[in-house]
Amino acid sequence: MSQPDDPYDLVGVAEIAVALAVGRARADVISRYRGFPEPVVVRDRIRLWCRRDVEVWLDTNRPGWRIPPKT
Numbered sequence: 001m002s003q004p005d006d007p008y009d010l011v012g013v014a015e016i017a018v019a020l021a022v023g024r025a026r027a028d029v030i031s032r033y034r035g036f037p038e039p040v041v042v043r044d045r046i047r048l049w050c051r052r053d054v055e056v057w058l059d060t061n062r063p064g065w066r067i068p069p070k071t
Helices: 013-020 024-030 051-061
Strands: 041-043 046-050
Touching: 013 024, 013 051, 046 051
Parallel strands: none
Antiparallel strands: 041 046
16 A cells, blocks of 8 residues: 555545446445555545555556546
């Protein structure tokens, strides 16, 4: 788990859902998979991840995630 260079470079479940093109509930499930980066902030019901860690996981596990969907 790395620390973000910029303390505001954190993402939550909502941003993960957008990157995965799934709903927030599904993104929450995926974020709990073994191998998914550990959150760097855990408070009450809030979990935040270092954007860089999530992007590395997405590059490895969801190739093409940066390509916008065809309309």
